[in-house]
Amino acid sequence: MKEMKWSRLISVFLVLVMGVCLLAGCGEKSEAKEDAETITVYLWSTNLYDKYAPYIQEQLPDTNVEFVVGNNDLDFYKFLNENGGLPDIITCCRFSLHDASPLKGSLMDLSTTNEAGAVYDTYLTNFMNEDGSVNWLPVCADAHGFVVNKGLFEKYNIPLPTDYESFVSACQAFEKVGIRGFTADYFYDYTCMETLQGLSAADLASKEGRKWRTAYSDPSNTERVGLDDTVWPKAFERMSQFIQDTNLGQDDLDMNYDKVTTMFQNGELAMYFGTSAGVKMFQDQGIDSIFLPFFEENGEKWLMTTPYFQVALNRNLEQDTTRREKAMKVLNVMLSEDAQNRVVSDGQDILSYSQDVRLQLTDYLKDVKPVVEENHMYIRIASNDFFSVSKDVVSKMIAGEYDAEQAYQAFNDQLLTGKSTSEKVVLTSQNAYSNLFHRKGGNASYSVMANTLREIYGTDVLIATGNSFTGNVLKADYTEKMAGNMIMPNGLSAYKQEMSGAELKEMVREFVEGYEGGFIPFNRGSLPVLSGISMEVKENADGYTLTDLKKDGKSVKDKDTFTVTCLATAKHMEAFPEDQDLAFIKEDAPVKDIWTNYVSNGDAVLAEPEDYITLR
Secondary structure (H helix, E strand, C coil): CHHHHHHHHHHHHHHHHHHHHHHHHHHHHHHHHHHHHEEEEEECCHHHHCCHHHHHHHHCCCCEEEEEECCCCHHHHHHHHHCCCCCCEEEECCCCHHHHHHHHHHECCCCCCHHHHCECHHHHHHHECCCCCECCEECCEEEEEEEEEHHHHHHCCCCCCCCHHHHHHHHHHHHHCCCEEEECCCCCHHHHHHHHHHCCHHHHCCHHHHHHHHHHHCCCCCCCCCCCCCCHHHHHHHHHHHHHHCCCCHHHHHCCHHHHHHHHHCCCEEEEEEECHHHHHHHHCCCCEEEECEECCCCCEEEEEEECCEEEEEHHHHHCHHHHHHHHHHHHHHCCHHHHHCCCCCCCCCECCECCCCCCCCHHHHHHHHHHHCCCEEECCCCHHHHHHHHHHHHHHHCCCCCHHHHHHHHHHHHHHCCCCCCCEEEECCCCECCCCECECECHHHHHHHHHHHHHHCCCEEEECCCCECCCECCCEEEHHHHHCCECCCCEEEEEEEEEHHHHHHHHHHHHHCCCCCCCCCCHHHCCEEECCEEEEEEECCEEEEEEEEECCEECCCCCEEEEEEEEEHHHHCCCCHHHCCCCEECCCCHHHHHHHHHHCCCCCCCCCCCCEEEC
């Protein structure tokens, strides 16, 4: 009898084990299917998360696109590539082929695609490798030139510049009436770099200039490349002359954007180096402003342009025809005219590098229309070296420490020498976690980050918007820079509040279902991340609906109390409905700083992931 009972117990146990195994197997198959159907797109800025990403997803209802706010830094993608975490599609604004060269072997060659064929040859050559392959494609340009207070010119009867000589004459005429003719925010590296290149755009875009640029950017070149002795000596002579002609000096090195625009607004400055967005901004304030190009030594007019971003695809997509086709559809939408319209700022023009996008200039760029039509849009050389070295050398030229020859030599020496990039390891992750969203459980990587930050902030509950973290937690050694890059880079802040269960449920509902002025989830991967609680959400044609909120497996009661920390950008949190009667206290330090300080101590430990969502 005892033997029969024991046999039955064993049978029941085996059935249970088999059931658990089958369920686990089904779960793994389900997750694998979700992963295979998902295309990951890393965006370089959270600004693209508001209009651009939702538009792309809307155009591809049958494709689940996982959008992640990565980092505007190619070193970030090198790190992902070295540790098996490179996404399907990459975007980067602070870009050069020189810095992208280590990624070449991991990226698709797009040279024979329709998307590459649509790019004007003039610009495509800037992205072509020595072997003719093309890994990166540019989207529309941000135009940089001179923002000019036309009203001041008319008030003092000073002719508007039409060439370099008249530009200098205008500066001198304004100096005589006590108004600064020109300055710019030389506090920043990009202004130093872009002035140096913009003044010699015609030469840098010449045959000799392109020859040097190709050598500098060649991925197969294993040696560091300095400046050439044909184009660049003239560029530094030009820069030196410009400094003299505009009376730039030591004080200009302390000029930031706010100081420059305040001077312009107060009628104390006639011209500054900026973008066409500045023209709209000042015209909206009633200041008659126009936009003018760089005036070159040979009489040509050029615009300095910065692609809003460059885009590349992971070569692993070629191993799966279905996934490759999906990714190409995503790329096609990303480069479309309607999508590019959602990239540019309000009032700015689409200066697209693609022949498939119509040229439609607003009044803000009407004065440079001939320059655009001539394709005199120079794409800046924007390697990390060029940013840092330009800041150092141009600043010393402005301060009077270098003449043109000394500046050329110093710049060349720094390019050839480079900087030591060795950093100590501050965090070691023993496990890798996926950043792909799964209907049962959510995003494991984001859960690790949210759970760890909940412990750091010492709070019962942590709620983070879906763009708070930058992708996979990798099985890797993290330097301080790479560990810092695990947090979304664009001003993520922490807000604390003690609240009831009823208030917590309403708050999570707002984050899940969206509210005016806040972030509105547009696909499953953009849903908020929770720690300390879990939620059940229903997906419907109109979006998402919160159906239950649980703590330790039990539904949250209205009278429960919690300390809650929310992670979000300021503009989204400030728009949180006032009728919720929740007085959030904003932490002084950004989340990125809190996180970096935590890991830099050297004994940081990552929390384990938890299932925080069930999506039905």
